[in-house]
Amino acid sequence: MERKRTGTDTVKRGMAQMQKGGVIMDVVNAEQARIAEAAGAVAVMALERVPSDIRAAGGVARMADPTVVEEVMRAVTIPVMAKARIGHIGEARILEALGVDYIDESEVLTPADEQYHLLKKDFTVPFVCGCRDLGEGLRRIGEGAAMLRTKGEPGTGNIVEAVRHMRRVQEQIRSAAGRDPSELMACAKELGAPYELLCQVHELGRLPVVNFAAGGVATPADAALMMLLGADGVFVGSGIFKSSAPEKFARAIVEAVTHYEDYPRLAELSKGLGTAMPGLEIAALPREQRMQDRGW
Amino acid sequence: MGQVGVLALQGAVSEHLARLPRHGYEGIPVKRPRDLERLDALIIPGGESTAISRLIRENGLTKALRDFGRERPVLGTCAGLILCAAEIADGGGDVEPLGLMDISVCRNGFGRQKDSFETEVEVSGTGRDIPAVFIRAPYIVRAGRDVTPLAFVDGRAVMAESGHILVCAFHPELTEDPRVFDRFFRKLEARELKPEPCPPSKKFPVKTAAARF
Numbered sequence: 001m002e003r004k005r006t007g008t009d010t011v012k013r014g015m016a017q018m019q020k021g022g023v024i025m026d027v028v029n030a031e032q033a034r035i036a037e038a039a040g041a042v043a044v045m046a047l048e049r050v051p052s053d054i055r056a057a058g059g060v061a062r063m064a065d066p067t068v069v070e071e072v073m074r075a076v077t078i079p080v081m082a083k084a085r086i087g088h089i090g091e092a093r094i095l096e097a098l099g100v101d102y103i104d105e106s107e108v109l110t111p112a113d114e115q116y117h118l119l120k121k122d123f124t125v126p127f128v129c130g131c132r133d134l135g136e137g138l139r140r141i142g143e144g145a146a147m148l149r150t151k152g153e154p155g156t157g158n159i160v161e162a163v164r165h166m167r168r169v170q171e172q173i174r175s176a177a178g179r180d181p182s183e184l185m186a187c188a189k190e191l192g193a194p195y196e197l198l199c200q201v202h203e204l205g206r207l208p209v210v211n212f213a214a215g216g217v218a219t220p221a222d223a224a225l226m227m228l229l230g231a232d233g234v235f236v237g238s239g240i241f242k243s244s245a246p247e248k249f250a251r252a253i254v255e256a257v258t259h260y261e262d263y264p265r266l267a268e269l270s271k272g273l274g275t276a277m278p279g280l281e282i283a284a285l286p287r288e289q290r291m292q293d294r295g296w
Numbered sequence: 297m298g299q300v301g302v303l304a305l306q307g308a309v310s311e312h313l314a315r316l317p318r319h320g321y322e323g324i325p326v327k328r329p330r331d332l333e334r335l336d337a338l339i340i341p342g343g344e345s346t347a348i349s350r351l352i353r354e355n356g357l358t359k360a361l362r363d364f365g366r367e368r369p370v371l372g373t374c375a376g377l378i379l380c381a382a383e384i385a386d387g388g389g390d391v392e393p394l395g396l397m398d399i400s401v402c403r404n405g406f407g408r409q410k411d412s413f414e415t416e417v418e419v420s421g422t423g424r425d426i427p428a429v430f431i432r433a434p435y436i437v438r439a440g441r442d443v444t445p446l447a448f449v450d451g452r453a454v455m456a457e458s459g460h461i462l463v464c465a466f467h468p469e470l471t472e473d474p475r476v477f478d479r480f481f482r483k484l485e486a487r488e489l490k491p492e493p494c495p496p497s498k499k500f501p502v503k504t505a506a507a508r509f
Contacts, residue, residue: 004413004449011412014431014470018342018374021306038390040351042306042344077389077403078344079432101409101432124410258305258351259327 012126012146015079015102016210019043019147019233023223023254024212026050026237029068030075036240039250042233043079043101046072051108051155052238052277055289061109063091069098081128086295087113096125102147104128105140107294108154108237117295120144130214132165132292134172134201135191139296141209142194148207150231151292152215155238157279159225161292162216166229169211177205215292218243218276220256220269227260242277249273298484301326301335303361305351307343307375311469319474319481329360337369337484340376342431342467345403348375349391358394365396369460369483372396377463378403378434385437397461398440405435405452405465417447417466419455422479428454428466435465 005011022042027033033044048064049057063084073080079101084091086105091112095103105118107130120127121144130151131137137148150169152162172191176198179187184202188195200208213226214235223234234257236250243249252269259265287293297320302312304325316323326332338361340348352358364370365380372380380396386403393401406412409432416425428449436453439445447455447464454465455476460483468476 004415006411006413008414010414010429010470011431014429014467015409015412017308017311017470018344018431019307020343021304021309022344022347037346038350040347042347077386078346079409096410099408099410126409254347254351255354258355262327 007124009146013209015126016128016147019079019212020210021257022233023250023257024081024233024235025240025250026235027072027241030071032241032246033072033075033080035247036250037076037078039247040254041078041250043081044072044076045081045083045104045235045237046100047083047108050238050241051291052157052242053155054108055155055291061085063088063095063109066094066098069095069100073099083109084118085109086111087116087118089118092118092123092125092127096123100125102126102128104149105145105295106130107151107291111294117143120146128212130292130295131169133168133191134176134198135193136296137169137207137211138191138193138197138201141197141207145209147210147212149212149214149235152213152217153282153285154215154291155280156216156282156285157218157239157242157277158282159216159218159222160282162213162222162226163229165215165292166213166226166231169207170230173201173206176201217253218279219249219273220252220266223253223256224260224266227257233257238277244274244276249276297322298336299324299334300484301332301338303338303340303348303352303357303376305343305355306347307341308373308467308469309341309343312339312341312373315469315477319477321481321484328355329357332360332364335364335368337371337480338364340370340372340379341469342374342376345375345378346390349379349393352379352394353392358392361394362396365394365461369462369480370396371477371480372461372463373467373469374431374433374465377401377436377465380461380463381436382440397456397458397463398443399436399456399463400438401434402437403434404432405437406430406433406449408432415449417449417454419476419479420444420446422446422475426475427471427473428464428468429470430454430466433465436463
C-alpha cells in the first residue's frame with residue numbers, strides 16, 4: 001500500500017467540491033446546529049454570534065470560544081467550519097488543533113493583520129476566503145485558499161453587495177477566458193492577480209476552486225438568485241436564525257438552492273415562511289462599518 | 297450514445313457529468329423521478345449524505361431510485377456508497393439508505409477532514425496504483441454473501457461490487473485515471489449484449505453468512 005497523503009490541494013479543494021449545490025449555515029450552539037443539519041445543510045459555521053449581532057454589538061469580534069466549536073462538532077455529523085480573524089495565525093492554529101473541517105478567514109471578524117492574510121498553504125486544514133473580484137479571489141488561492149466565497153455585506157439581509165461581487169467575478173472570469181494568451185500578463189497586472197492562476201482561469205474558463213455566495217442571503221429567492229448568477233452554493237449567516245421561523249427558512253433555502261431553475265417550485269416553497277431577517281440599506285452603513293472592505 | 301444519469305441534488309455533480317462524454321456516454325442530471333426514465337445507468341455522486349438523503353425524500357425519489365437500482369447499473373461514490381448501502385453502522389442520523397447493496401457502512405470512518413487523504417489502491421480485477429482521493433470517507437464494515445469487496449485501505453473495505461451495483465468510498469471523478477469508470481461502464485456493455493434482468497438486489501442473503509472487515 002502506498003502512503004496516505006493528507007492536506008494536499010486535491011484533498012482540500014475536493015472537500016469544497018463535495019459541498020457544491022448546498023447551503024452552509026451559521027450556528028451559535030448545538031441546538032441550532034441540529035436544526036441546520038436536519039434541514040439539509042451541507043455544513044455549519046460555528047461562531048459565537050451571527051454577523052447581524054456582531055454588527056450590533058460593535059467592538060472587536062474574535063474567534064469563537066473553543067467550547068462552542070466543540071459543542072457544535074459533537075452535535076452533528078456534517079462538516080463544521082469556524083471563523084478566524086484575517087491574518088490571525090494563532091486563532092487559525094487553535095481551530096486546526098480543535099479539528100474543525102474548514103476555516104473561514106473572515107472579514108466578519110475584526111482583522112488581526114491589515115497587511116497580510118494567512119499563508120494558508122502552511123496548514124493541513126483547508127481554508128475558505130472572501131473576495132469581491134477575481135483578483136482578490138486569485139490572491140487568496142495563491143496563499144492556499146481551497147474555496148472562495150464572494151463577500152457580499154454580511155449581517156445586512158441585503159443581497160445587493162453579494163450580487164455585485166458575484167457579477168464582477170463571473171464577468172472577469174468570462175473576460176479572462178476570452179483574452180488572447182498574449183494579453184494575460186497585462187490582464188493579471190490590471191486585476192492584481194497571480195499570473196499563473198489567471199492562466200489557469202483562462203484555460204479552464206472557470207475558477208480552479210469552488211466559489212460560494214455569501215453576505216446578504218435572507219430568503220429562498222435570494223439563494224436562487226445567487227445560484228442563477230453562477231454560485232456553486234450559498235452561505236447563510238444571519239438569514240436563518242434571525243428569521244421568524246428558522247426551521248422553515250432553513251429547509252426552504254436548501255430546496256431553493258437545489259431547484260434554483262424550477263420557478264413554480266420556488267414560488268411554492270417561498271409561501272408562508274413568515275418574516276425574513278430585518279434588512280439594512282447599504283448606503284446607510286457608515287464606511288467604517290462595511291465588513292467587505294476588510295482584507296484586500 | 298448511451299445515457300448515464302448523475303443524481304444532481306447536491307455534491308460533485310458537474311465532475312461526473314464532465315467525465316461521461318470521455319467514456320462515450322451522454323450525462324443527464326437527475327433531480328426528479330421522471331428524469332430516470334430513459335437512462336441506461338446512474339451515478340450517485342459524493343456530497344453530504346445527510347443533505348442528499350433528505351433531498352431524495354423531499355423529491356419523491358426514494359422508490360424511483362430503488363426500482364432503478366433493481367434493474368440497471370448504479371455507481372455510488374463516497375456519499376453515493378453510503379446511500380447504496382443496506383444499513384449504516386454508526387446509526388446514520390437522518391440518512392435513509394436505499395438498500396441497493398447488502399453492505400453496512402461507517403460514515404466518516406477515516407475521520408474528519410484533517411484525516412482526509414490521497415493514496416493509490418489496488419482494485420481486484422481492475423489494476424494496481426489507482427489514484428484514490430478519500431474525503432471524510434466512509435468504509436464498508438460488513439458485506440453480504442453476494443457482495444465482492446474489491447479494494448482495501450488499512451484493512452478496511454473501500455470498494456465493492458454486487459451484480460450491476462458498484463460502490464467506492466473514494467472519488468474517481470477527482471482524478472484523471474479512467475479505470476474505475478471503465479469497470480462500471482463494462483456493466484452497461486454487458487447489459488447491451490445480454491439484456492436479461494439482473495437478480496433483484498433487495499433480497500439479501502442471510503446475515504450469518506456475511507463477511508466482516
